[in-house]
Amino acid sequence: MQPFEFIVSIFENFLDPKKRVFIGYLFAALIIAFFWLIFYKKFTLNHAIRKLFDQKVFLSKSSKADFSVFFINRIFTLFVSPLLLTQLVVATSIFNLLLLVDWADWSFGLVLSKPTIVAAFTFAVFMLDDFTKYIVHRWMHRWPALWALHKVHHSAEHLTPITIYRTHPLEGIVFSLRSAVSQGLVIAIFFYFFGNSVDLLTVIGVNILVFSFNVAGSNLRHSHIGIQYWGWLEYVLISPAQHQLHHSIAEEHYDKNFGATLALWDWLFGSLHHSVDTDILVLGIKDKDVSDHQSLYGLYIVPLIQFGAGIMKMVNGVKNKMFIAVKYTGNWRKFP
């Protein structure tokens, strides 16, 4: 790839409505934040503008590290993404599996109208995508090997819309596989039952539900503007302040608000925390096992070493269990 093409591919992120940092979504977030500061926080015009473009945030060491990771990961993605499993492969495999089963009595295609099928498909794609993001995010916090990777995102001490790209490349692969499996599953099932009636309801090529979420200021979740929703709404949708709380260093905020768009999953599975005034939050991670979490060594190499160690620990754990099993084979009643 030519250097010029690489530069273009980076800027495409800001011009593609499928990407979170599409310039239109960033502008929508800016407008929402502005109105929040003026009408809710009662800031003066001057104060609001200074807050929105706060140099302490955007020029911080943490934000500069975000930009480095954004550029480096872009190079990584260019080489690795063509090798990854695509949703088309998953969808085709599941579709073929479904063909092996006799579903002759299932005649949804005859019962449901096309608009109903399109609405159901659009909703199902969105819901399964959001739910699997919640599940995988929980795993990222629970398993030491995965936490070693996810720590890169949590080591941000200031949040900006670019922080969403502050992830270790291996975490990027885990989430790409998740996306392929969840989208492929819904596509295969719907195409199997409804055939050519299946279509996605879109706005400028984006799932209408994802588009609505992005226009409603999704970028503010990674920002220094702590917009809080009404209490009842925070049971359903993750507010910017709720995600900022997920980044808090305080122990009472650990393992809370894993949701991407919906807070519903957190509510259902007991990890919901309502937002607090984010001015009191300190963001980042507590374990100082790296001298500098903002250095490329701390962002790329240390997580890799810790990930390897985590995997080895898991393998050894399984091996030990097998060893005990073999040792007690002669007397299974004693098996611990």
Ligand SMILES: [Zn+2]
């Ligand atoms: Zn997290």
Ligand SMILES: [Zn+2]
């Ligand atoms: Zn985050």
